[in-house]
Amino acid sequence: MSKLTITTSAAAILALTAGAAVARDNVQIAGSSTVLPYASIVAELFGDNTDFPTPVVESGGSSSGLARFCEGVGENTIDIANASRAIREREIETCAANGVTDIIEVRIGYDGIVFASQIDGPAFTAFTPSDWFLALAENIVVDGAIVANPNITWADVNADLPAVEIAAFIPGTKHGTREVFEENVLLQGCEDTGQMAAMMEAGLSEDDAEAACMAVRTDGKSVDIDGDYTETLARIDANTNGIGVFGLAFYENNTDKLKVATMGGVAPSTATIASGDYPVSRPLFFYIKKAHIGVIPGLKEYAQFFMADEIAGPNGPLANYGLVSDPELAEVQATIENETVMGGGM
Amino acid sequence: MTDATHEGAKRHRSLLTVDAQTKKRNAAEARFKVYGMVAILAGLTFLVVLAVSIIRSGLPAFSANMVQVELTLSQEQYAEAEGQLFKTRAYADIFNAAFTAELRERGLTTEFDPESIERIIGQPGATIRSFYRANEDQLGQPVTFNLPTASRIDGYFKGRLLRENVTDSRFLTLADLDLADELKEAGIIQSQFNWTFITGKDSSVDNPGGAGLGASVIGSFAMMLVVLFLSLPIGVAASIYLEEFAPKNRITDLIEVNISNLAAVPSIVFGILGLAVFIQFAHLPQSAPLVGGLVLTLMTLPTIIISTRASLKSVPPSIRDAALGVGASKMQAVFHHVLPLAMPGILTGTIIGLAQALGETAPLLLIGMVGFVAREYPDGLVSAFMDPNSAMPAQIYTWAARSDDAFYEKAWGGIIILLVFLLAMNLLAILLRRRFERRW
Known part of the structure; x- marks a missing residue:
């Protein structure tokens, strides 16, 4: 009877509460752990500065947030998905299949991805994308043949780097950060070193070569971190030679524990990211379900408040926390104001 | 089992002398007791280590370094702040200006610029706004506010943040610490029991001082x-x-x-x-x-x-x-x-x-x-x-x-x-x- 008892009891409870299910009066948000700090700052201010209740912001990663976003329309689904990458075509299709057709895309600003190590650790001060590709690639071309990556220490990769074993902690595949890391660092390094051309000469098609460029070694030298940056920090704390991938804001809050390396000769800062000099930065987004505007109180107001000059502008609390504010803020504000959906529809 | 009259005198056993087998059995028992005690001791050690580390790391959360400041908000200031989009920022600005003026009047030895005050005080806006929204009759009268300091200043006084680890940044400068030290000495910053931690709600990453359970x-x-x-x-x-x-x-x-x-x-x-x-x-x-x-x-x-x-x-x-x-x-x-x-x-x-x-x-x-x-x-x-x-x-x-x-x-x-x-x-x-x- 165990299962029977449980299901019947559950059914009884549902019957009791179904009638009492009240309309949701708060905005429900989920998604990227990179966007979470910004979203929580805005959520708190939104609750403090308006008469709407404070929105609920959950974490979990861009992909899982967008997956929940695309589950359908209705009070039991989330209103906004935070993402540290743009929504993919495949996800838009899933959304459409579940009835989520009108999506408003809001670009919050830019975030830099920095490479940092223990403050007292080896002198990792300057990297190039090529170093990272040669250190982390699964296979590289040696003398015209594709072989498993033979590099063991950073000095094997680049004689200027410390001769310590490679131990990298990079974002796991469900993070939006991973995509930027693959494209702006690994693929870039692959092209810079001429490895991509070498791979194609070795008989790979262009697509296969690109995939091979972004394949990360699985022999333990590189560790995927599926949690948030706190976990990466803990790994770095425990490993003197470890190098981790962090968001700029996180690094700036932990300058007493971490030291940052330049990438391609440029030090990461809000200024170099805004100017586009620092090569590894990415836009942050949130996506609004248009069907929920007018149904969930405060949804549009939250988006407007988020992107107001006072909040998301260069002197606002988000910029103070490490977000590089969007130079085209006015356009984003207009998008929200007119509820312009993606794909040009209305 | 043992009978003394049985043939070999070599095999003679007495209850009074301990033979090898009994010794072995007694030793096994003693060993087992030791194993048991070691197990209990290990368990207790883990428990003590756990309790000590929890209490050591957790106790500071129950105290907070607070700033006590008197503020008089006029009707006009209230109306103006309420008219803005980012109201809590407006209140914070009013507060910081008032606090800076008060400190200038007191004549502190440490030179400071108004931005230091902003970095020392946490996020006062929400507290002040909710107070005046609930007590509009207090407008125009002096009200003493008890506000948490910024998390870095709080951490500095609690020993979480060491002076030698501080490099000047937009979050904190060494001059801020000098000023904070003087405020602490003057009794303007005081360590108090942190009621907000017991009664408050969660706060954003930007405002650790306001977070509670x-x-x-x-x-x-x-x-x-x-x-x-x-x-x-x-x-x-x-x-x-x-x-x-x-x-x-x-x-x-x-x-x-x-x-x-x-x-x-x-x-x-x-x-x-x-x-x-x-x-x-x-x-x-x-x-x-x-x-x-x-x-x-x-x-x-x-x-x-x-x-x-x-x-x-x-x-x-x-x-x-x-x-x-x-x-x-x-x-x-x-x-x-x-x-x-x-x-x-x-x-x-x-x-x-x-x-x-x-x-x-x-x-x-x-x-x-x-x-x-x-x-x-x-x-x-x-x-x-x-x-x-x-x-x-x-x-x-x-x-x-x-x-x-x-x-x-x-x-x-x-x-x-x-x-x-x-x-x-x-x-x-x-x-x-x-x-x-x-x-x-």
Whole structure:
């Protein structure tokens, strides 16, 4: 009877509460752990500065947030998905299949991805994308043949780097950060070193070569971190030679524990990211379900408040926390104001 | 066994001399005792290390360095601040200007620029706004505010942040620390008991000083009520039927095995079930303590059923036989005689089950109770169950995952509060057992 008892009891409870299910009066948000700090700052201010209740912001990663976003329309689904990458075509299709057709895309600003190590650790001060590709690639071309990556220490990769074993902690595949890391660092390094051309000469098609460029070694030298940056920090704390991938804001809050390396000769800062000099930065987004505007109180107001000059502008609390504010803020504000959906529809 | 008259005198054994075999046996016993003591000692050491580290890391969360400042807000300033979009910023600016002016008047020895004040004071805007919104009659009169300092300054006074680790940044400069030191000496910054930590709600990453566990304690309490009122009657009814009335056959055997299996199912599985059934199918609100309570009920039921059946079993059959013998019906025998005697065991099982549910985070992860949930206190019974809220362990988990050390400290402090609740519940279980227990 165990299962029977449980299901019947559950059914009884549902019957009791179904009638009492009240309309949701708060905005429900989920998604990227990179966007979470910004979203929580805005959520708190939104609750403090308006008469709407404070929105609920959950974490979990861009992909899982967008997956929940695309589950359908209705009070039991989330209103906004935070993402540290743009929504993919495949996800838009899933959304459409579940009835989520009108999506408003809001670009919050830019975030830099920095490479940092223990403050007292080896002198990792300057990297190039090529170093990272040669250190982390699964296979590289040696003398015209594709072989498993033979590099063991950073000095094997680049004689200027410390001769310590490679131990990298990079974002796991469900993070939006991973995509930027693959494209702006690994693929870039692959092209810079001429490895991509070498791979194609070795008989790979262009697509296969690109995939091979972004394949990360699985022999333990590189560790995927599926949690948030706190976990990466803990790994770095425990490993003197470890190098981790962090968001700029996180690094700036932990300058007493971490030291940052330049990438391609440029030090990461809000200024170099805004100017586009620092090569590894990415836009942050949130996506609004248009069907929920007018149904969930405060949804549009939250988006407007988020992107107001006072909040998301260069002197606002988000910029103070490490977000590089969007130079085209006015356009984003207009998008929200007119509820312009993606794909040009209305 | 041993007889002295038997042939070989070599094999002569006396009770007074210890032979090799006895020595060996005695040594084995002594060794075993040592093993046991070592095991207990190891356990105790771990316990002490754990307790010491929790208390050491968590105690600072219960104090806060606060600034006491008198502020007079005029009607015009109030109207102007309320007219803006970013109202709390406007209040903070007014406050910082007033505080700077006051310090200039006092004539501090340390030179400072107004931006230092901004970095020393945390986020005063929300506190000031909510005070004046509730007390408009106080406008134009001096009001003393007690405001938390910024987390870095607080950390500096608590020894979390060392001067030699500070490099000038937009968050903190060495000049700020000089000024903070002087304010501390002048008694403007004081270390106080942190009531906000006990009564407050969650705050954003930017405002660690305003974060508290209070709202999530309410959330946990609401969930425990749901668990108690559902799992106790259902669990007890199920076990009484199974133990006293159900025929022993294949079906009941199967059910018994399944209950034992359910008790061992990882709690996250119940979270997934809760998401699918309660939120997606039954359309109950997300992040609501009601849903959390329902999920935890599913998790607690097997525990309660198993402990209830055990305590029903431990009531001697003679009690039932005597009741039936004097003409009681089966139901009368169970409810008048067996159940009251089994009650202490049932209550203990229930409280242990509740304590387990109180500390559970994993299933809450899936129904949206883990994350940034910072609602005001619920304004009624319905809102306590239906409005989004967090729970104590979920709140601790969220804090531990933030980049700021101040939140890490709060996570430890939260563990202390959670442990106090758990200890209180276990103590209650022990007291109930002592009070009502009967030995046969």
